[in-house]
């Protein structure tokens with residue numbers, strides 16, 4: 001167990017099974033893992049920061065040493081502000097390496113004392129990314145097994161608002177339903 005806090009920064013739009021796998025692995029080696037959502041990304045997100053926080057809250061509620069937060073501006077500044085000593089990032093394939101190396105070295109240039117630690121998610125998630133999940137879901141394809149169930153549900157609600165209504169009706173008590181129809 002590595003003492004102190006590590007930060008796992010990202011967009012998490014939405015969180016995938018690959019993210020969850022990395023959070024589980026990271027929480028086993030760091031005393032505290034802070035999952036930090038970037039607030040002011042240039043990209044237009046599918047889920048608001050509040051929605052992403054809520055999904056991550058459900059996913060990590062049983063992990064005692066995992067904390068959630070959001071940040072703005074430079075990641076190294078945020079890491080300093082919470083006294084984190086490490087940054088955790090996942091590498092799925094060689095294609096990730098170039099971008100991650102560039103980012104790790106830039107962060108080291110900005111803050112030499114902050115170490116970046118890379119971990120590999122399970123190979124069954126090596127092709128899973130938030131971007132592809134959004135693309136598949138937006139085109140009506142199945143994302144089962146790629147994202148946790150709570151995320152699957154949120155994607156359905158986001159892409160088909162009628163689903164929420166349908167779902168609410170399904171869980172409505174027969175008494176309330178009868179009353180509503182009367």
Ligand code: PNS
Nearest residue numbers: 009010011012038073074075103106107
């Ligand atoms: O999940 P992502 O989109 O790959 O995460 C990228 C993230 C949020 C880790 C990165 O864009 C970041 O740290 N942004 C904050 C701004 C910053 O510090 N930029 C310099 C990084 S070299």
